[in-house]
Amino acid sequence: MSQSGNRQPVWVMTTLLLAGAALRLFGLNNLSPPGITHDEVANWLIDRSILAGEHAIYFTRAYGHEAGFHYLQSGLVALLGDNILALRLPAAFCGLLGMAVTFALSRKLFGKNVALMAAGLLAVLFWPVFYGRLALRAISLPLTSGLSAYFWWQGWEWRGEDTGHSQRRFTLAGFFAGLSLHTYLAARAVPIFYALWLAYLAIFHWRDFKQRWRGIVIFLLMFAAVAAPLIIFLQTNPGAEFRISEVDAPLQALRSGNWQPVLENGLKLLGMFGFVGTPLWREGVSSAPVFEPIVAVLFYIGLLLCLWRWRRPRYAFLLIWLGTAVSPSLVTINAPSHIRSILVLPVLTLIPAIVMHSSGQLSTLFRHLSTRSSRILLLTIFLFYAARTSVLQFQTWPNGGDVPFVWQAAFTEMADYLDGHTDLTAAAIAGWSPSTMDSPTMTLLRQNDDLPLSHFDPQEGTLILPDAEPVVVIRPSDLPLDPVWEKQLQLWGAEIEQDGRFTRYALPKQPAIELANPVDVTFGEEIKLLGYEWVNERALLLVWRVTAVPTASRQQFIHSLAADGSQLADTYRFDAPDPQGIWFPHWQPDDLILQHLTPPALDEATQLRLGWFDPATCTPEPCQNLRTGDGAKFVLLPME
Template identity: 25%
Template sequence: MQEILEGAAPRPKRGLQAADWLVIAALLAGLFVRSAAFATMDNMLHYDEAYDGLASLSLLHSPRLTPFFPENLGRESGWPYLLTPFIATFGASPFAVRLASVMVGTLTIAAVYALGREVQGKHAAAFSAAALALLYWHMHLSHLALRAILFPLVGTLALAALLRSHRTHRLRHWAACGLALGFLGYTYFAAYLWILFALALIGWWFVRERADRRGILLALTLAALVIAPMVAYAAVHPHDVLNRPSGVSAFNSQEIWRNLQLWAGAWLSKGDTNAEFNLPGRPILDPWLAILFLAGLLGLAAVADWRRYTLWLAGLGLASVLPSVLSTQAPHFLRAIGLTVPIALVAGAGARAVERTLCRIIRTPLAALLPLALLVATGAIAYRDFHVRWLSHPEVFVLMEGHINQAISFIKSSVPRDMPVYFSPFSPTHPVLQFRSADLAPRHIGAFDSHYCQVMSDVPAIYVSLTMYEPEFQAALSRWADVTVLMQSRLPDGSPPRFTVYQALPRPGALQGQAPAIEFGGLLQVRSLETLPASVAPGDALRVRLGIRALQPLQREYSVFVHLYGDPTPYEGGRLWTQGDSWICASYPTTAWSEGETIVQDFALPIPADIPPGRYTVALGVYEAPSGPRLPITAPAPQQWDYYRLQEVQVEGR
C-alpha cells in the first residue's frame, strides 16, 4: 500500500490485470444500477430538481456567468451550468437532468479509484471503486438530479490531485489540485468542510516540507482565483449564501448529542427517514457490506503501514458527517453525501484485507471470490431496495410529483399542440410546472387552485386535477363545459384516483349570465353569472359568483370588492354594512392570464346579524391589489361612482 504522505512511484503498466478488470466491471455495474430506472423515472421530477433545471434554462435563454442562484433558498451554480448542455440536447425533461446525475455518479466511481490508488494501492482501490458502485446511498442519490451529487466527484478528484501532487512534486499536479479545490466551492455548501480539510493538510505540508512550497503556493493561488467570484458574491449577498445553512443549523449541545446518537444508529439500524434521499429508515450498511466495512476498520487499526491513512480517513469522515451533525433532520444523507467516499475506501480496504488473509490460508487466487461475492450480494440488495422497494414506496409518487409528470407525458403524446392545459390545485410558479412547460411548448400552460377560482377557456382545453384533493372538480367544471375523462391514475386498492386528465369543450353562452358585462378601466370585464336571491336573512352568507376577463394584457394584480349598501350609501353619509373583498384568483394572478380566459370566482358577502330589515344594494368594484386605487367604470356607460350597483336584495326581519 502507498503511504498517504510519502507514496512510492507507480509500477510500470503490464497490460490489464485483475484489478483493472475489476474497475471496468465496477464502472459498468455502477452505470447499470444507476441508469436501469430511466424509463420508470421519466415520470418523476422533484421540486428541487426542477429548480436546478429552471436555473439551467435561464442560462440557455440568457447566457451569463454567476456563482450563485438565490432562488429556492439559494444554490451554488456549478450544477446548473453542468445541466445546461444536457437540457439543450434532450430538452426540459426528467431524462435530461437525470442523465447528468447518472454520469456524474458513475464518474465518481472512477474518481474513488484514482484516490484509492494514492492511499491504498491498486487492488484495494479497485475494491473501493466497486464498493461505491454498489453502495445503496450513493446509488440512490445518483438517480436524483440534485446539486449535491457533484460534490463527491469534484471533492474526490481534488483530494486525489492533492495526494498525487505531494507524491510527485510536479507543478501541473498542484495546478490541477488548485483548480479542483476552487471549483469545489461551486458544488454544495457541505463541500466547504472538505475544502477546510484539504487546506489543513496543505498547511501541514507547507510548514514541514520546503520542497512542496512552490507547488502549494501555485495550488492556493489558482484555488483563490477560481473561488473568488463566489467569495465576492457572498460578501455582497451574505444572506443569499447563508440562507440555507443558517436555516437548518443546529448548534445547541442537546441537538448535537441527539444527532450523534441518530448517526450512531444510522450505520446498521435506522438511516435517513426522508424518502427523497433514502429508502425510509434503510441503514447505511447492509449485512454483507458491513462485513467488509468492519474488516476494513480492523485492518486499518492493525496494520502499521495503514495508521497514517487511518488518521487521514477519520479526518475526511468527520469533515463529511459534520454538515448533518450540526444541522436539523439528522441523519440527513444528502448533507452528509461526502461520507460515501470514505465508506467506499474503508470497505475497499476490508475487501483487500479479506482477500489477502484468505490467500495466506488457502494459497489460491480464488480467495478473491469471497469479497467479490460479498460485493455482488450488497449490489443485489441495493438494486432491489431501490428498483423494487423505493420506486413503489407510497411516499414517492407525491414526493417526485408523479401526478404532474405522468399527466405531462400523456398530454405530450396525446393532446394537440394548440390546446391549452391547466393544472389544479397548483400555482403557475410551481417549479416542476415551469420546467416541464418548456417540454410541452407551444401549448399554453396555466395553473390555479379550484378551491378558490376556476379558469375557463374559450376553446377546448385540458385540465389536470389532483382528484384526491379536489373530488368535486369535475362537477364544478361541468357547469360551464362538456367534460370528458381522458386519463385517470388509480391505485390497485380501489381508492379514489390520484389525478385525472379532463378535456373540456366550452358550452356556448354558459358564461354569459343574465346581467350586463361591466368594464373597469378598459382593463377588466366583470359579469355576474348567477342572479342573486331576492331576499336574505341576517346571519346568511350571500354568494356572488362572477366571471372576470382581461380586455388586454395586464401588468399588475387586482382585487374585487363586493359591498352591501343601504340608503344613503357610504359615499352619501350612510353605512357600509358588510363587504367581501378578495384578490382575483390569487393562485392564477392576473399577470399570468392568457387571451380567451374567463375566471370564475365566488365572493362571499356575510349578512350582519344586527342589520335592520329593508332594501339594500349589492355593489362591486375593482382596485389594484393589495390596496391601490379603484378602477373607473368605462362600460356599459361611465358611472358617477367607481362601483357598480349589481342588484338590490331584501333583508328580512327575524
C-alpha cells in the same frame, strides 16, 4: 502473465462503469424518479436564465444556488432541449466520473485491488446511484472534491527530482478544492477538512510537511483564488443564503451552550451506515441504512482500523475526511441527511474495501478463506448490492412515503395523457402552484408544447374552463375540485373518468352560464367580470372571461365594506407575490374562470369592493390596480 495482470484493472473497471451506468441511466426519464420535483424545475429555470445571457457566481433564486453545476447542466439543455433527460444526464455523468475518481484515489492510497473493490461497491450502492439520477447539483461535489484529494496525494507522494511535477499537482489540487465550493452548500466542509488535514500533517509529519511547503503554499493560493469570487459575493450579500437559517437549529443550540441536538445528530450519523438511515423519503428510502449488515460490519471495522492506525497519513486522511464530510448534517435538522453528507462519497466505500482486501491477506492466518473464495465473496456482495439497489430504486422508493407527491407523479401521467391525445385543442390543469411551478413542470414533462394549457388552484374555489371543443379539465386525484364545481360539472353532463393518479372531466363545449347579476366590466383589458350570484346568503359565485394573457402576476382583492364605506375585512385570491420572483402566464384567451368563495365579515358588510392589482408594484409604492374601462380602480357589489 504480468501483461494480463496489468490489463485486469482495465476490463474490471470497464465492467464496473457499465454496471454503474446501467443503474444510473435506465429509466432516467420518469421511470424512477416517477416525475420531476420543484427543485429540479427550479434548476431548469436557472439554466434557462444562463442560456438567456444571465451569468452569476451565485444565483439567489430557489433558496440560493452555487453556479458551477448549472453551467454544465445548461450546456446539456442547450444541446438536448428542454426535457428531463437533459437535466439529469449531467448528474449521471458526475456520478460515473466520481466512480473513476474513487478508483484513482483508492489506488493511489491502497493499491489496485482495494481500488477495484471500492469502485465496484460505489457503482452499485443505492446512495450514489440515487443522487446520480436526480437533476440536482449535490452529486458534483464528490467529483470535484475527490479530484482535489487525488491530485493532493499525487503532489504529496512525488519523490522525483522534478519538483515542478509535484507543484503542478498541488496546483490542480487547489483548483479542484476551490471549484468544489461552487457546487453545493455542503462544500463548506472542504476548507474545514484541509485546515484539519494540514494541521495534522504539520504536527505529526513535520519533516514531510516542511519538505513540501512550496507545494502546499501553491495549493492554498490556488484554493483561495478559485474560491474567492464566491466568498466575496456571499460576504457582500449576507442574505443570499437565507435557507441556512431555516435548517441550522442544532448549530444555534450549540452556540447557546446546548450540546444535546448535535450529540443526538452525531449518534444518528454514526448509525446511518448500518442501522437507521435518512428520515426523509426525498433523500432516499426512509430509514434504510447505507449498508446492509455484512458490509456495515466491515465499514465499522474499517473505522476502528483507521483509528488504530491514525498516525499513518492515509488512515488519518480517511478519518478527517469522514468527520468533516458529515459535519453539515451534524449541525442541521433532519439528521442523518444523505444530501448534506454527500461529501462522504469519495471515501465511503474505500473504508470497507480496506477490510475486504485485508480478509484475503489474512487467509493464511484463518486458513479457511482462500483467495478464490474471497473473489466469490466479493462478487456475491457486488451482485447483492446491484440487486438491492435495483429493488430500492425502481420499486420501493418511487412508491414510498411522499415520493409520488414530491416528484409530481400525477403530473407525469397527465402529461402522457395530453401527449397521447392529439385531438385536443386546449386543456385546463389543476395544481398546487399554477402561477409558478405547474407551467414549467408541464413544459418539461410534455413532448408536445403546442397544446395551450391553463392552470388553476382548486383549493381557492376556482375552476377554469378553456374555450375548446371538447372542454377538458384534468386534476391530480388527490387534489379535489371545489364541491360546488364538482357538482356543477356533473349537472352539465361532464364525462368524468379516473385514470391512474389523475381524474379527467370532459364537456363538448364551454357551457352557457347565466348568473343572477350579469356584469360587463373589464379590468386592465385582460379580464372581464361577466356576473355574480349569492348562494345561501354567504357564498359568492363569480364568473370571469380572460380577454388577454396577463403580462405579469395578477392578484384579486375583495374588501367587505360597512354602511359608511369603511373596510371591515379583506381576502385575496390568485397570484400572491413569490419571494423568488417566479411567475408564468397560466391563462389563455377566452378562458372562463369560475370562483366560489366566502368573503369575510358578511354579517356586518353592506357591499363588496372587488378589483385586481399587480403584487410586484406593492413595495415600496402603493399597489397599482388594474383600471376598468372608465378608469375606476374597482367595482362595488351590493349585498343581496
